[in-house]
Amino acid sequence: MSRGDFSKLIKLRLTFLVTFSASISFIIAVKANGGNTWGSLYSTTMWLMWIKLVIGGFLVTSAANCFNEVIEVKLDRLMKRTMDRPMPAGRMTTGQGLVLGMGMGIIGTYLLGSLNLLTGLLSVFSILLYAFAYTPLKRKSPIAVFVGAIPGALPALIGYVAGQPHGRIDEIALILFAIQFIxxxxxxxxxxxxxxxxxxLAGFRLLPTGERDKASAVITFIFAIIMVPVSLLPTFYGHGGYYVGGVSLVMSLIFLYQAFNLLRTLEIKAARTLMFGSFYYLPVVQLMFLFDFIVKA
Known part of the structure; x- marks a missing residue:
C-alpha cells in the first residue's frame, strides 16, 4: 500500500484535525492542574505523555475511519469523492482493512489507556459510536449528524481527561466538549x-431536511447563532480572559455571517465558504483558549 493510499484510508486531514484538538486540550488540562499530573509545561515527562496522546489519538481516529470504510466500501464505490480510496478501488481487501483497523485501534487504545483508564474507555466509546452507530445511520436519517457530533467532539474531552489526575472531568473539559460539539x-x-x-448517489441523508432548501439553511444558521455564546463560555466562567473572548467572538461572528450568506443565497458557493471557514474556526479558537489560559495563569 502506497503512502497516498494510507492517507486516504485513514482520512489524514480529518485525523490530523482530531489529533490536534486532543493535543491542545491535553496541554490546557496540564496547565489547569498546575502540572500535578505529568509535570509542568517544561517537564520532559509531560511532553513524553503528550507524544503518547498524539500517537494514541492518531491511531484510534485512524482505526475508526478504517472501520467506517470497511462498512461502507460498496457505497464508497458510488461516490466520486470516495471511489479512489484503496478498498473501493480494489487496492486493498476489506479483510486487510479490518486487520489494519483492529491493529491501530488496539495499539492506540493501549497508549491512551496507559495515561488513565477513563481516557482509554472514552477512546473505545468513540470508535464504537462512530463506526457502528453514526455510520449505519447516515443512510437512514439526518439524526446521524447529531450522533456523529458526539464522537466528533470527544477528542477535546479525551485530550483533557488524559491530562487530568485520575481522568477527572471538570468544567473546563465540558466547555471544550461543548464548543467542539456545537x-x-x-x-x-x-x-x-x-x-x-x-x-x-450512496443514499446518504445528512442535511437537516435531506435537501438543499431554506429549512436546512435556517437550521444551520440557528446553530451558528448558538455557536456565539458557546464560544464565550471560557470567558463567562472565568477560565479565559479578553484574548480568547475577543477572538472567539470575532471568529463566531464571521462564522455567523458565512451561515447567513448560505441562508440568503442557498448557493453551493456560500456553503463552500462556510465549510472552509469551519476549518479555520476550531483550531484558532482552541489555540487562543490555550494562549489565554497560559497568559492568564
Missing part, C-alpha cells in the same frame, strides 16, 4: 450542502 453541526452541514449530489 461546531460539528455547522461544519458538517456545510460539507453536506457542498457534497449533497455525491452523497445522494
Amino acid at each position: 461546531w460539528q453541526f455547522v461544519h458538517f452541514w456545510a460539507i453536506a450542502w457542498v457534497l449533497d449530489d455525491d452523497y445522494k
